[in-house]
Amino acid sequence: MTRSLVLIALAACLGVSHAGEKSVIDVDKKKKTVTIPCKIAPRMLPNLKQIYPLEVIATLPSPKGQKAHETIVTFEAKPSDVHKALESLGLKPGKPALGENGKAAGPEVTLLLQLPDGKRITVEEAMLDTRSNKPFPKVQWLFTGSAFKNTDPEKDDKVYGADLTGTLITIFPVTNDTVFQSNLDTKEEANWRLETNKKLLPKEGEALKLVIQVP
Numbered sequence: 001m002t003r004s005l006v007l008i009a010l011a012a013c014l015g016v017s018h019a020g021e022k023s024v025i026d027v028d029k030k031k032k033t034v035t036i037p038c039k040i041a042p043r044m045l046p047n048l049k050q051i052y053p054l055e056v057i058a059t060l061p062s063p064k065g066q067k068a069h070e071t072i073v074t075f076e077a078k079p080s081d082v083h084k085a086l087e088s089l090g091l092k093p094g095k096p097a098l099g100e101n102g103k104a105a106g107p108e109v110t111l112l113l114q115l116p117d118g119k120r121i122t123v124e125e126a127m128l129d130t131r132s133n134k135p136f137p138k139v140q141w142l143f144t145g146s147a148f149k150n151t152d153p154e155k156d157d158k159v160y161g162a163d164l165t166g167t168l169i170t171i172f173p174v175t176n177d178t179v180f181q182s183n184l185d186t187k188e189e190a191n192w193r194l195e196t197n198k199k200l201l202p203k204e205g206e207a208l209k210l211v212i213q214v215p
Contacts, residue, residue, distance in 0.1 A: 036211075057123050068166070072123070096181055100186050106143040109214055111180070123169075171194070
C-alpha cells in the first residue's frame, strides 16, 4: 500500500478509535488547535536502574511507548490519529529525519502544555539543562509525519511507524517513527542533558493537556 493510500484510509476514520469509541483528541477548527489529554511521565521506570535524559516530549506509557523512560508526558491517543487531526486542519506532513541522514521538514506548529490551573507553557519551558540549570531555548517544531514500517516482509502492507513505537514528539532525530520533530540535528544532542522543570510542572502522574497550535 502506498503512503497516499494509507493516509486516505487513515483519514476515513478521523476521530474514532479502532474500538469504535470516540477519540480522546479534541480538534478545534476555529482556534486551529489539537488538544490531547496526558499525564506527567515517571522519570524512573521500575524496570530500569537509572534516569535517562529527555529525548522526547510525548509518548505512550510504558511498555507500549518505547521511549517512555525519556519523555515529559505520556498520553493514550494513537499517534496516527493525531496525524489525521492535523491534516483535518489543513496541514500536510513533511518528512522526518533519522540520525545524521537528512533534515526534518514540515509545517511549523507551536507545542504547549496546559497545566491543571489552565495556564499554558511552551514545551521548551518544561525542560531544564541539568548542566547549566537553564531552560531549553526556543526551537522550531515541525509536523513531519511518521515513517511507515513493513512489519511483515512477505506482505506489502505498511504500518504507521509512530503507532508501533508510541512516540509522538522527538527533541532530536533519534527515530523517524514520530509525528513531530524539532529542527535540531543529532550533533546538538551532545550539548544538552535535559530534565523536566519540576518548578513549573505538576507532580508525576498528574493530568494536564498537550496543545498543538496550528498557525
